[in-house]
Amino acid sequence: MYLKSVRKxxxxxxxxxxxxxxxxxxxxxxxxxWVDSRSDIxxxxxxxxxxxxxxxxxxxxxxxxxxxxxxxxxxxKLTREELQPLAQVNVESLNEFDYFTYLGVIGxxxxxxxxRDPVDYWLDYDGTKLTLHFTxxxxxxxxPKQGLTAIEVYDPTFFVDFQLAETDTALLVDAPSGCxxxxxxxxxxxxxxxxxxxxxxxxxxxxxxxxxxLTEGNANTIxxxxx
Amino acid sequence: MIVRADTRFVVLLAxxxxxxxxxxxxxxxxxxxxxxxxxxxxxxGPLAGLFGxxxxxxxxxxxxxxxxxxxxxxxxxxxxxxxxxSFLYGLFHAAGPGHGKVVITSYLVATGETxxxxxxxxxxxxxxxxxxxxxxVTVLTVILRATSIAMTQATGFVExxxxxxxxxxxxxxxxxxxxxxxxxxxxxxxQTVAAGAPGHxxxxxxxxxxxxxxxxxxHAPDPASLGGPFSLKRAWTAxxxxxxxxxxxxxxxLVFAFSQGVYAVGxxxxxxxxxxxxxxxxxxxxxxxxxxxxxxxxxDDGAGWAAVGLQTVELxxxxxxCAFGLLxxxxxxxxxx
Numbered sequence: 001m002y003l004k005s006v007r008k009x010x011x012x013x014x015x016x017x018x019x020x021x022x023x024x025x026x027x028x029x030x031x032x033x034w035v036d037s038r039s040d041i042x043x044x045x046x047x048x049x050x051x052x053x054x055x056x057x058x059x060x061x062x063x064x065x066x067x068x069x070x071x072x073x074x075x076x077k078l079t080r081e082e083l084q085p086l087a088q089v090n091v092e093s094l095n096e097f098d099y100f101t102y103l104g105v106i107g108x109x110x111x112x113x114x115x116r117d118p119v120d121y122w123l124d125y126d127g128t129k130l131t132l133h134f135t136x137x138x139x140x141x142x143x144p145k146q147g148l149t150a151i152e153v154y155d156p157t158f159f160v161d162f163q164l165a166e167t168d169t170a171l172l173v174d175a176p177s178g179c180x181x182x183x184x185x186x187x188x189x190x191x192x193x194x195x196x197x198x199x200x201x202x203x204x205x206x207x208x209x210x211x212x213x214l215t216e217g218n219a220n221t222i223x224x225x226x227x
Numbered sequence: 228m229i230v231r232a233d234t235r236f237v238v239l240l241a242x243x244x245x246x247x248x249x250x251x252x253x254x255x256x257x258x259x260x261x262x263x264x265x266x267x268x269x270x271x272g273p274l275a276g277l278f279g280x281x282x283x284x285x286x287x288x289x290x291x292x293x294x295x296x297x298x299x300x301x302x303x304x305x306x307x308x309x310x311x312x313s314f315l316y317g318l319f320h321a322a323g324p325g326h327g328k329v330v331i332t333s334y335l336v337a338t339g340e341t342x343x344x345x346x347x348x349x350x351x352x353x354x355x356x357x358x359x360x361x362x363x364v365t366v367l368t369v370i371l372r373a374t375s376i377a378m379t380q381a382t383g384f385v386e387x388x389x390x391x392x393x394x395x396x397x398x399x400x401x402x403x404x405x406x407x408x409x410x411x412x413x414x415x416x417x418q419t420v421a422a423g424a425p426g427h428x429x430x431x432x433x434x435x436x437x438x439x440x441x442x443x444x445x446h447a448p449d450p451a452s453l454g455g456p457f458s459l460k461r462a463w464t465a466x467x468x469x470x471x472x473x474x475x476x477x478x479x480x481l482v483f484a485f486s487q488g489v490y491a492v493g494x495x496x497x498x499x500x501x502x503x504x505x506x507x508x509x510x511x512x513x514x515x516x517x518x519x520x521x522x523x524x525x526x527d528d529g530a531g532w533a534a535v536g537l538q539t540v541e542l543x544x545x546x547x548x549c550a551f552g553l554l555x556x557x558x559x560x561x562x563x564x
Contacts (some may be wrong), residue, residue: 037429052344059290059293060483061289061298061479064482064486065479065482066258067375067377067486068368068372068486069368069372069373070375085376087262089259089260089376090258093256094257095256096257097257100257155257179374
């Protein structure tokens with residue numbers, strides 16, 4: 001994990017105070033949900049990053065569970081309208097988890113992007129799997145030239161197993177010429193590390209430095225290189 | 228020598244109380260549906276690697292389950308593989324720390340049940356848990372066609388009810404332990420009890436730390452069910468207390484099987500899981516019954532003040548149960564349900 005943020009620390013502090021007693025140890029050692037992640041990096045006219053547009057595809061079992069009872073007209077198909085209440089619950093619940101999305105300059109803790117609440121969120125269902133689409137706008141555009149910029153999509157506690165999708169993993173949208181992407185996939189955890197990570201409550205987003213070192217190499221990192 | 232043995236026992240009790248407090252509790256839920264089953268990890272020590280391995284296996288089995296349920300539609304031969312895998316999933320799911328097995332083992336320690344009854348109770352509890360999951364999915368999903376969102380809320384209400392119950396049980400335990408402690412205060416010089424003296428009064432009442440460990444999960448036995456001779460009615464209170472909250476893994480498998488048009492396969496899989504879970508809990512129960520015999524011998528060797536020490540630890544644990552229940556209740560209510 002290259003990125004850290006002050007905001008996360010503050011949140012984690014509050015979470016530790018309340019969470020250590022209430023939910024210590026409750027994170028779950030193993031992933032319960034598997035997600036294939038695709039991300040579009042959105043740029044504004046000034047060549048700064050204005051937001052991230054995610055498309056997260058859930059595993060089959062979670063998808064089947066999540067869609068139950070949503071086919072209101074019983075036609076065997078799930079429309080975007082029928083799925084909208086679920087999409088709403090998804091994005092509202094993700095808020096507590098910072099949308100598992102971190103944007104910042106590698107190696108500089110103080111330089112990071114802050115996301116606003118998601119917009120344009122919706123779900124589609126292909127018959128076996130659900131895909132959650134949502135856009136995270138930045139409160140302020142983020143200039144990718146201020147340092148080696150990266151977007152990380154991961155769950156540090158490994159409750160959700162995020163994998164970057166094999167195709168269309170990440171796209172630059174309206175980026176200035178001279179910008180390109182450099183993608184590093186998570187390598188996965190060995191058993192001991194996965195177990196260690198499970199010590200942390202799911203709502204603790206900031207891990208101690210020595211733990212972070214262990215998880216180095218397991219972030220799904222999308223580097224945005226602009227010359 | 229005798230006092231040192233007792234000191235160790237008190238430390239063990241304190242350790243148990245703390246471990247229980249840190250055991251699995253409600254986990255937050257990133258997507259708002261399918262409330263996750265919390266699993267507890269062991270921080271360090273020789274067992275950490277083992278539990279990590281168990282967790283990794285459980286994850287593999289869980290993923291493979293969905294493939295087999297789907298495969299059953301075209302190949303009924305997948306049924307045996309599914310049953311085997313479900314059994315292993317149940318076994319590994321229950322082999323980690325936490326969950327209802329804490330309650331069952333504490334219940335056995337508190338009541339001094341025999342090995343055989345302990346094993347029967349373990350399997351009964353596992354099947355009640357499976358039947359709760361089946362009943363919940365059958366009513367909510369199959370009949371009422373409730374949404375996953377509604378189902379998650381229903382699970383949330385069950386949790387709130389059980390946290391409130393834990394707080395109540397904790398309060399009752401505090402009351403009982405306080406009275407027991409006052410009654411036990413030695414008057415004058417510490418009285419020494421001959422080891423293994425027959426008929427001395429506190430043999431059956433000093434090991435009630437077990438139910439306090441019910442703080443480890445949503446379920447705890449009714450204090451009325453503790454102590455005294457075995458009776459089917461009392462045993463069922465503990466069994467039902469454990470089964471009140473269904474395993475989320477089973478819920479998801481059931482709903483998935485229903486969505487694939489093979490609901491009966493999901494039911495069979497859930498029951499196979501219960502066999503695995505029951506086996507794992509029964510093994511732990513047997514260990515607990517053995518450990519209880521050992522602990523009882525240590526306490527019997529102790530002096531009067533050592534017994535007071537035990538009582539104090541029990542009272543603290545009872546207070547912790549009460550506080551834990553209130554904290555969890557507050558947290559769950561604040562989570563917006």
